[in-house]
C-alpha cells in the first residue's frame with residue numbers, strides 16, 4: 122500500500138514537472154521563425170543575407186552603399202539582377218563579379234541626382250569640403266548652380282550657348298545623427314552616435330522602411346533600410362569669411378508618418394540664393410517609428426525621438442556649417458508640420474525651436490497626436506494580426522516583431538486602421554518607468570507628457586516663438602485622385618458620399634450618437650441648391666476631408682497661439698503650379714508648394730523623381746515667380762520672423778489678430794489679397810459643434826481582448842523557470858529519499874527485490890504523460906518541438922504503457938536513461954529493432970518479478 126502511494130506521488134510530481142516544462146517550452150517556441158513561415162507564408166521573399174548571390178550591399182568607410190532596390194515585390198526579378206526591368210544603373214551589378222562595385226556619391230564621378238547635369242566648366246572647380254563636427258570630420262562637396270531664381274534676372278536655361286555658374290552651395294549628404302536603430306535598437310529610442318574619424322557625406326542615407334509602392338527610382342527613393350537615421354546639410358558656404366551666421370531651416374518631410382524621405386527635398390537653391398542653412402533628415406516611419414502598446418514593452422514615439430535627436434545634433438553642430446543655432450526654423454508639410462508643432466512644445470526641444478512654418482498640418486489634428494491609449498493599442502493589434510504575430514500579450518507581439526520579422530515586412534505592411542484614418546502617429550507619454558536597458562537612459566524614452574493642446578495653452582514653448590501656417594484650397598483632392606477605382610472620371614455620387622461619411626463616423630466611433638453625427642456632417646457638406654450635382658458633391662467631399670484633417674486643426678492652433686500673443690502669419694494657397702495643368706477640381710492639392718519651395722523651376726530635372734517627368738523648360742514665368750516668392754517668404758520668416766520683411770513681388774503678409782485672423786489669399790503673384798477668417802463656420806463645426814453632437818469627440822473604448830495581462834512577460838518566464846528548478850529539486854529529493862529507503866529495505870530483503878525498487882522510474886510513467894496531456898497537442902499543433910514527438914508517440918505509448926502499467930513492469934534505471942529520449946517518437950521509429958528488443962526483455966523480466974502490491 123505504502124508503495125502504491127509513493128508511486129502516485131512520483132507520478133504526480135513527474136506529471137506536474139512535465140506539464141510545467143511543456144508550457145514553458147511552448148512559450149519559448151512560440152515565436153519561432155520556421156513556424157511562422159509555415160503558418161502564414163506572409164511574404165515569400167527572403168531578404169538576401171551576406172554571402173547570398175543577390176546580396177548586393179557593400180560597405181565603404183563604414184557606410185552602407187549599393188543597397189538593393191527596395192521595390193522588390195513587383196515580381197520583375199530580384200534586386201541586383203542585371204536583367205531586372207527598370208534597374209537603376211547605380212545598382213546594376215555583375216554576377217560574375219567582373220565589375221567593381223560602384224563607388225558612392227561623387228567619389229564615383231559625376232552623379233546627376235546629387236549635382237545636376239555636368240557642365241563643361243564644372244570639372245575645373247573645387248569639389249571636396251571638410252568640416253569638423255563634435256562626432257568627427259565630415260567630407261561634403263560643392264555644387265554649382267546654373268540658373269537664378271531672381272525674377273528680375275532675364276536669364277533662362279538654354280538661352281545662351283555657354284551656361285554660366287550662377288551660384289553654389291556646399292552639401293553634406295547622409296551624416297548619421299544617431300546609431301543605426303537596428304537589432305536591439307528596434308522599438309527603442311535613438312542613441313547618440315559613437316563618432317567617427319571621417320565620414321564621406323557624399324550620398325543620401327537610405328530612406329526609412331516604408332511601403333515599397335512609394336519607393337524606387339521612379340519615386341525618388343532609391344534606397345531603403347532600417348539603418349536610416351541620416352541628415353543632410355545644405356549650406357551657402359563653410360569656413361570663415363561669413364560675417365553673420367545663416368539662419369537654419371530644418372525641413373521635416375511629410376507623408377502621414379508612414380512614408381517619405383529627406384532626399385525628396387533638395388535644398389541647394391534655397392541655401393545658395395537665399396543664404397540659409399537647409400537641413401533635411403529621415404526619421405523612423407510607420408510601425409518602426411510609432412508602434413505603441415501603451416505599456417513598457419513599446420511606449421512608441423520613436424520617430425519623434427529621432428526628430429528630437431536630429432535637432433539636438435544640429436543644435437550642437439550647426440555652427441560648424443555656419444548656421445546660427447539660435448535661429449532654428451522648422452518647416453514641412455502635413456506630418457512634418459504636425460511634428461514641428463510637437464517639437465515646438467516638447468520639453469526636450471522647445472528651447473531649440475524658435476520658429477515654425479506649418480504647411481497644411483497642425484499638431485492639434487486628430488491624426489497628429491493620438492491621445493487615446495486604446496486607439497494606439499488597437500492599431501498595434503490590428504497590425505500584429507496582419508503580419509501574423511501573436512497578440513495575446515503586448516510582450517508577445519513586440520517579441521515577435523523584433524525577432525522574426527524583417528524591416529521590409531514591417532515597413533511594407535500598409536493597412537487601414539480600425540480607428541482613425543491614418544494608422545500611426547505620436548502618442549502620449551504614458552508616465553511609465555522603463556526597465557533598464559544597457560545603452561539607454563530613462564529620459565531617452567520621453568517625448569511629451571501632456572497633450573500639445575494643453576502645452577500650448579500653458580505657454581510651454583520658446584519665448585520668442587513665431588508661427589506661420591498655411592492650408593491649400595483642395596487639401597484632400599488626392600484622396601479622390603489616388604483612388605484608382607474611381608478613374609478616369611472620378612465621379613463621386615451621393616451613394617459614395619453617404620457611405621464615406623458613415624465610414625468616417627464609424628472610424629471615429631462617435632458612439633453616443635452615430636446617426637446624429639452622420640446627419641450633422643451631411644447637412645454641413647451638402648450643396649443645398651442642387652444636392653445631386655455630382656461635380657458639386659465631389660467638391661463638397663473634398664472640402665469635408667480638407668476641413669476635418671487640415672483646416673480646422675490649423676484654425677484651432679492659430680487661435681490658441683494668437684491668444685498667447687505669438688506672432689502668427691497665415692496664407693491660403695489658391696493657385697496651382699501652372700505647368701502641371703491639373704483638373705480644376707484638384708488644382709491645389711495638399712503640398713502644392715513642394716516643388717516651388719525647393720526651387721524645382723531652377724534646378725536640373727535629375728534632382729527629382731523620375732515619375733514626375735519634368736522638363737527643364739516646362740515652368741512658366743508665373744511658376745518661376747511663385748517659386749521665388751515661396752523661397753523668399755520662407756527664408757525671410759526664418760531670418761526676420763516676418764515672411765514679407767520687404768514686399769515680395771508686390772505681396773506682403775499681415776499678422777493674424779484675435780478676432781481677425783488675417784491671411785494672404787495667394788492667387789498668383791499679381792492678384793492676391795489679404796483676407797480674414799478663413800472657413801470659420803466649417804472649422805467651428807469640427808472643433809466646437811460636432812463634439813456636442815457626439816458627446817465625446819475623442820474615441821474611447823475598451824480594448825477587445827480583455828487586457829494585455831503580462832507587460833512583464835520576461836519576469837514571468839523567470840518566475841516559471843525558478844519554479845521549475847525548485848520542482849526538479851523537489852523531485853530529486855523525493856527520488857533520493859526513495860532510493861535511500863529502497864536501499865535500506867534492499868539490505869533487508871532478497872536480491873530479487875532490487876529490480877523491483879527501480880520500477881518507480883519506469884519509462885512507462887514518462888511515456889504515459891503524453892496521453893494525459895494530449896489536449897495540449899490540439900492546441901498547439903504547429904510547434905515543432907511538441908508536435909513531432911506527440912503524434913506517433915500517442916498511439917504506441919497508449920497500448921504499450923497501459924499494458925506495462927498493469928503488469929507493473931520494471932526496467933533498470935540505466936535502461937531507462939537510454940530510453941528516455943524515447944519520449945520522442947522519432948527515436949522509436951528510427952530504431953524499431955532496438956525498441957522491440959527492449960520491450961521483449963522487459964516482458965521477460967516482468968514475468969519473473971513478483972508484485973509489490975500483493
Ligand SMILES: *[C@@H]1O[C@H](CO)[C@@H](O)[C@H](O)[C@H]1NC(C)=O
Pocket residue numbers: 499500502503506539540822824825826
Ligand atoms: C479595434 O477596435 C475596433 C473598434 O472598437 C474593434 O472593432 C476591433 O475589433 C478592434 N481590433 C482589435 C484587433 O482589437
Ligand SMILES: *[C@@H]1O[C@H](CO)[C@@H](O)[C@H](O)[C@H]1NC(C)=O
Pocket residue numbers: 552
Ligand atoms: C505622470 O507623472 C507626473 C509626475 O511624474 C504626475 O504628476 C502625473 O499625475 C502623472 N500622470 C498620470 C496620467 O499618471
Ligand SMILES: *[C@@H]1O[C@H](CO)[C@@H](O)[C@H](O)[C@H]1NC(C)=O
Pocket residue numbers: 600604605606607
Ligand atoms: C475607392 O473607391 C471605391 C469605389 O469605387 C470605394 O469603395 C473605396 O472605398 C474607395 N477607397 C478609398 C480609399 O476611398
Ligand SMILES: *[C@@H]1O[C@H](CO)[C@@H](O)[C@H](O)[C@H]1NC(C)=O
Pocket residue numbers: 636
Ligand atoms: C441609424 O440609421 C440607421 C440607418 O439609417 C438605422 O438603421 C438605425 O436604426 C438608426 N439608429 C438610430 C438609433 O436611429
Ligand SMILES: *[C@@H]1O[C@H](CO)[C@@H](O)[C@H](O)[C@H]1NC(C)=O
Pocket residue numbers: 654655656657
Ligand atoms: C453641376 O454644377 C456645375 C458647377 O456649378 C455645373 O457646371 C454643371 O452644369 C452642373 N451639372 C448639372 C448636371 O447640373
Ligand SMILES: *[C@@H]1O[C@H](CO)[C@@H](O)[C@H](O)[C@H]1NC(C)=O
Pocket residue numbers: 594693695786788796
Ligand atoms: C480662390 O480663388 C477662387 C478663384 O480663383 C476664388 O473664387 C476664391 O474665392 C478664392 N478663395 C479664397 C479663399 O480666397
Ligand SMILES: *[C@@H]1O[C@H](CO)[C@@H](O)[C@H](O)[C@H]1NC(C)=O
Pocket residue numbers: 272273742743746770790791
Ligand atoms: C514675374 O516677376 C517679374 C518681376 O517682378 C515681373 O516682371 C513679371 O511680370 C512676373 N511674371 C509673371 C508671369 O507674374
Ligand SMILES: *[C@@H]1O[C@H](CO)[C@@H](O)[C@H](O)[C@H]1NC(C)=O
Pocket residue numbers: 788789792793
Ligand atoms: C486669381 O487670378 C486669376 C488670374 O490668374 C484671376 O482670373 C482670378 O480672378 C483671381 N481670383 C481671385 C479671387 O483673385
Ligand SMILES: *[C@@H]1O[C@H](CO)[C@@H](O)[C@H](O)[C@H]1NC(C)=O
Pocket residue numbers: 791792
Ligand atoms: C484680380 O482678380 C479680380 C477678380 O477677383 C479681377 O477683377 C482682376 O482683373 C484681377 N487682376 C488681375 C491683375 O488679373
Ligand SMILES: CC(=O)N[C@H]1CO[C@H](CO)[C@@H](O)[C@@H]1O
Pocket residue numbers: 627630632821822823
Ligand atoms: C465600431 C466601434 O468602434 N464601436 C465601439 C465604439 O466604442 C464602444 C465603447 O465606447 C464600443 O463598445 C464599440 O464596440
